Amino acid sequence: MPVFGTFKSNKVEADKKGEVKPHIGGQAVIEGVMIRNKDIYSIAVRNPDGNIEVVKKDINTPVEKYKILKAPFIRGIVALIENLVLGIKSLLYSAQIAMPEDEEEKKKRKKSEKNRSDIFIFLSMIPAIILGIVLFIVIPNLATHYIGVVEKTHPFVFHLIAGFIRLAMFILYILVISLLKDIRKTFQYHGAEHKSIYCYEAGKPLVVEEARKYKTLHPRCGTSFLFFVFFIALIIFPIITVTIETLYPDFVNFNLALRKIILILSHIIIALPIIASVSYELLKITDKMKNVIFMKILIAPGLFLQRITTKEPTDDQLEVAIEAVKAVL
Incomplete structure (x- = not known):
């Protein structure tokens, strides 16, 4: 969720041969790719020896047990949380595989993997969440x-300007980190992930020669999801502000610092879940109707951002992504 990955969809569609194929998703990790299907996920990483290590694990999701979690707008929040947790797990695992280690370190790694709890995963997410906020x-x-x-007199103008600042900061952020060698390599694996998923969805043989032909840009990408988040926030944030002022007319007279704290907290606690769920539904709709002209217009900014977050992969990187895809089929 990942920014450097693709959302899985519950949708199934027929390829050119008429075979029904469920959608898969994934993300780039350190020296590799994570791919998830409905019930399982795989992580393929190239280790320091040049070999590809592949691990496959079950996904413990409450979605199948509680059907309400599949409902529109609820499923988006669930998918976001699942992808964040799965993404952190995959990044931690790939970091351990990609880094050189001796036999003693390998034993320690295996022991730490066994003892690692969901609480540890959650704690690993906190710094990134705080930084994002x-x-x-x-x-x-x-x-x-x-x-x-002034927000209390011009809430929509205020959040329109804040939205452009937010988008500019995001673009600047990914441009700056793309200059780092390791991040650029991750962006290449991001492109490899997209190409291998395209190859699978087209029903072509999962080999480097076929995957190489496809684009690095994908409409279900987490980067496109983030653009929708920024766009929907322009609408939801001022509505939250106006709603608070309507329910509590004296709110406009609050101390400026207290007012800002309340508004920012309301954006985090109330607005973000709404924005995430609406953005997820919009991502699904645009993917389903991507050949409609209006949908192409909606998709275009996200695809433009992917020109930064994806790079053309090497054949070695495509090979890793393909192994990750094969493992979940």
């Missing part, structure tokens, strides 16, 4: 205030 909610909000736009 500060960069893309707190700073744009405060920056817009200090350039002289």
